[in-house]
Amino acid sequence: MNCKTLEKRTLEAVRFLGIEATIEKLEAYPEITAYCIMRTPGLVIDEKVVVAGSVPTVDKIKELLLVHQG
């Protein structure tokens, strides 16, 4: 449930900002936990964990994308 919402919102935020991004959804535990994520769902931007255990709003995701964009 939550992970689908997060995926949808992330797609929406990326589309809104018009940035080029590869979005990958990791669902296997070894991959998830390799990022030190202890609460699902999590959002990782450029290999950096920015969200764990909550579903931020689309606006919040846009903000995170802008801050963490290289």
Next chain:
Amino acid sequence: MKVVEKHPIGSAVIILPLWIIMYAILQRIADALIALTGLPDGEHLTEALRFFVFEVPKVLLLLVLVVFVVGIIRTYFSPERTRSLLGGKSLFVGNILSSMLGIVTPFCSCSAVPLFIGFVEAGVPLGVTFSFLIAAPMINEVAVVLLFGLFGWQTALLYVGTGSVIAIAAGYVIGRLKVEHFVEDWVYKIHANPTALEEIIPSFTDRMQSGYGAVKDIVGKVWPYILAGIGVGSGIHGYMPENFMAGLMGKSVWWSVPAAVLIGVPLYSNAAGIIPVVHALLEKGAALGTTLAFMMSVIGLSLPETIILRKVLKIQLILIFVSVVAVGIIMVGYVFNLVY
């Protein structure tokens, strides 16, 4: 809800007095509603209805307040911080601390696997991790509110106390058994990327917003269970003959405690659905220890959670975990049947 989230502190100042007034006049409203129906006092149907009309709003009001406060308290604890507090702690002290933190740290059994791995990764001993995994689902605010609302503060305290003892003792026993090799091998092979989540310290407004968020989330999810649970409870309350349960769940029936646990373990319900039903059974002659044991096994041990944990634990360890906790619950049940 939007306005409340925008002005969290101002809203609390307005909502709190309203809450107090509502709570204070609840009994009068319920009696007035029953009087309106024109049903004769003392009849089964009247009493069942009165119970329902009074208890449902009472429990919901209590739940809103407690979930809000706990939602704020939880912002001071995160699994990441709990993990660093528990890393390298010795067995007994670690088990106590872990059970306490299990009560206040935000936890959802859907995240049991990443949490387990995170703990093991950070060097939290296996037994200490189990104390957390036992306390976190068993002792939660919804259970405490329902116990307080329907049974009174003594029973609520009793539940929290015995639940903690079980979590501490079971975790300690599992730690002593040295069963590390029954954890799935891939768990130890993970080497987490050290760029962990940077922690942003929330402002008090943020914390208040988390409180409202928790109310929306938790109360929004459990209210149908409360309606159903109290509905069934009122039915039992009004219609089941006195002492009906004495022969089945009574004190003199020695096998009732293990039977209650055996039935309770695979049964899965949240606290909101099961506690009102159990409350009504207690009134009809079920013994307190048996009732407590049934409740704990339903809430604390669940089939879905063990299936989730099977991903990181070999079947032997799953069986050890469930049996150690079940034995603890049975012992608590017998002790309370003896004392009361």
